Amino acid sequence: xxSELFGxxxxxxxxxxxxxxxxxxxxxxxxxGGIVQSVEIPDRDGHRADVVLxxxxxxGYLAHPDPYLGALVGRYANRIAGGRFPLDGLTYHxxxxxxxxxxxxxxxxxxxxxWDAEPVGHGLRLTRVSPHGEEGFPGRLEVTATYALDxxxxxxxxxxxxxxxxTVVNLTNHTxxxxxxxxxxxxxxxxxxxxxxxxxxxxxxxxxxxxxxxxTRFDFRTARKAGAGYDHNFVLDKGTTAxxxxxxxxxx
Numbered sequence: 303x304x305s306e307l308f309g310x311x312x313x314x315x316x317x318x319x320x321x322x323x324x325x326x327x328x329x330x331x332x333x334x335g336g337i338v339q340s341v342e343i344p345d346r347d348g349h350r351a352d353v354v355l356x357x358x359x360x361x362g363y364l365a366h367p368d369p370y371l372g373a374l375v376g377r378y379a380n381r382i383a384g385g386r387f388p389l390d391g392l393t394y395h396x397x398x399x400x401x402x403x404x405x406x407x408x409x410x411x412x413x414x415x416x417w418d419a420e421p422v423g424h425g426l427r428l429t430r431v432s433p434h435g436e437e438g439f440p441g442r443l444e445v446t447a448t449y450a451l452d453x454x455x456x457x458x459x460x461x462x463x464x465x466x467x468x469t470v471v472n473l474t475n476h477t478x479x480x481x482x483x484x485x486x487x488x489x490x491x492x493x494x495x496x497x498x499x500x501x502x503x504x505x506x507x508x509x510x511x512x513x514x515x516x517x518t519r520f521d522f523r524t525a526r527k528a529g530a531g532y533d534h535n536f537v538l539d540k541g542t543t544a545x546x547x548x549x550x551x552x553x554x
Contacts, residue, residue, distance in 0.1 A: 303421045308332055309360030315416050317360055320426050325455030326350075335413040336374025336428050336447050337363065338477045341457060351483025370476040373413035374447050375406045376463075377432060377439050379474040380535075383507045389440065390468055396438040403505055406476075408437035412445070413476070425450025425458075434467070441467035481554035493525035493551045496536035506533055525553065 308319035317334040328342040328350070339356040355371055357363050363371065382405075385398035396404035406413065417428040425448055432443040446462040461473040480487040499520050500508040515521040520534065538549050 303426070305419075308334075311360075311364075311416070317416060318419065320419060320421075322424065322426060322449065322451050324424050324451035325453060327451055327455035327457070329449065329451060329457055331419075331426055331428075331449055332360075332363075332372075333417050333419050333428070334360065334363065335372075335415065336417055336449075336475075337413070338372035338449070338457075338475065341477075343455070345483075353479060353481050353483055355478040355480065367414065369478070370406060370413050372475070372477045374417075374428070374473070375476050376412035376445065376471065376473045377407050377437065377443060378404070378470055378472045379406055379476075380472065381405050381505070381507055382470075383505070387470060389470070392440075394438055394440060403507065404438075410437060412473075417447075422448065423450065424452070439469055441465040441469035443469065443471060445473070447473070479552065481552065487554075488527065488529065489554065490528060491525045491553045492522045492528040493553075494522035494536055495539045495549050497523065497539055498537040500535040500537065502534060508535060512537055525551065 304321045305318050308317045310316055317332060319339065320331045322329045322331070326344045330339040331337065332339055337356070338354060340352045341354045342350045342352050344350050357371065381400060381403040382396060384402055385396045385404040386393055397408035399405055399409050415430060417430045420427050428447045430445055432439070432445060434440060434442045442465065444464045448460045450458050452458060459475050463471050463473065465471070481490060496515065498512045498514055501511055501513050502508055515523070540547055540549070
């Protein structure tokens, strides 16, 4: 596993890039934002292609933060309505960086922080402590994100968060995939084991209802081309399970 200097933030903080490689797959991860910069995989003839979107230099991520390309998103992925939430009798106010809502952790979310990094086996462990009050969220939050390649070359990401007070947390990775390695991803086929979704209002906030996907453009229970215009939560049919089960497949 290799590490190299990838760039320097305006305040002088260095950003490093780590390279994981196993079973012919090469993944590059930045300490800035926990970003998955590239995932190079071999095709049937052994030719490698990068199947995720990313910038070749740190400046690209600093100049274009809004897509959250490849980033580790938190404290709270997706939107919090009105930039506020009640908890234990108190109302917490957050940055309305997606007016009128708070999006992906606020003005300076986890995607814009530099993480501590250490190699672990065939993976990389990123850690940081989000102090109480950061971006308006209550509680001190110790966060760990582990990126690892298994024996087959599959990339697995595991998150862990421990808090010292009641809070809200919703961590995810925001990588954009193009399995073709180039061109448009519109030909990808998606299969999703979800019979329901959460409809949203004009500000993309879930209404609280659960609606059937029957007869709608949201029905991916049988694989078909996805197209554009989706920014919704799907309700997985199997819900929470004791061990991992396949819930979706994207194919090119």
